[in-house]
Amino acid sequence: MNEWQVDWTPELHRRFVQAVEQLGLDKAVPSRILELMGNEYRLTRHNIASHLQKYRSHRKHLMAREAEAASWTQKRQMYAAAGGPRKDAAAGGGPWVVPTVGFPPPGAMPPHAGMAHHPGQPPPFCRPLHVWGHPTGVDATLPLSPPSMLPVWPRHLAPPPAWAQQPPVDPVYWHQQYNAARKWGPQAVTQCVPPPMPPAAMMQRFAAPPMPGMVPHPMYRPIPPPPSPVPQSNKVAGLQLQLDAHPSKESIDAAIGDVLVKPWLPLPLGLKPPSLDSVMSELHKQGIPKVPPAATTNCGGAA
């Protein structure tokens, strides 16, 4: 990075966000932000303007995704309230009667309680990530633990594994998080098997279920699906695919985000739970050679 190029360190960014919030999003213009931030960083109005552009753009994306996630949640809840999957659904179930795989009926268990994983083993879902640190407001973090001081993963190192993101740091760089999320790659779309995680981190991370009604960021960004239709052996699924013709990347992301938030609801079409094989091999990698049968029955393995 050139010496005359601004390095937007987390601290600097935090100050920036602070100023923006202080002004209000609509009144936050470069000159005013610059005023509030003072001259100690030797920033120009152009620097601020450039950063503000990025900031707005990322925020916009975020909100679009949240909106979609919310709509997904709504649809899935309607579907769940209607009684879940029905064999005679085609008669009048509507488009949300879709094939789902492997989750217990809604209400059969409290969130996360029946995920059939042993204590100390990760349930096969992953946690939304965090983007564009915000001291307050929409970028609030998950309630898993205090959002306070956690180390920022050094920018020059490889992105941290998802488990190391812990409760997201504030402020964080979008690119760090984006990269980390993207690391999960296409498999995240269909498998959602978390990367290896040390037991201690695991225990802390999954100690508390997400707060009901809390909508964490669906900040989870898998690689876009291949141009060809998602392979689907199921005919009903194929029908649904036609209805949904070409779901946007945002839709897919939102759907995933929603599933991650409410894993106890049926999976929407196109999302598959991790295969038994992948779960087993993942566990094996973590040094857990064999899982009792009971632990696998709810994995929805037949993908």
Place this chain on the structure above:
DNA sequence: GCTCGTATCT
């Protein structure tokens, strides 16, 4: 000629 927002470039 300035500020702002957006597009484009490096």
Place this chain on the structure above:
DNA sequence: AAGATACGAG
């Protein structure tokens, strides 16, 4: 992909 620069509008 982050940050700089160009450019048109007000």
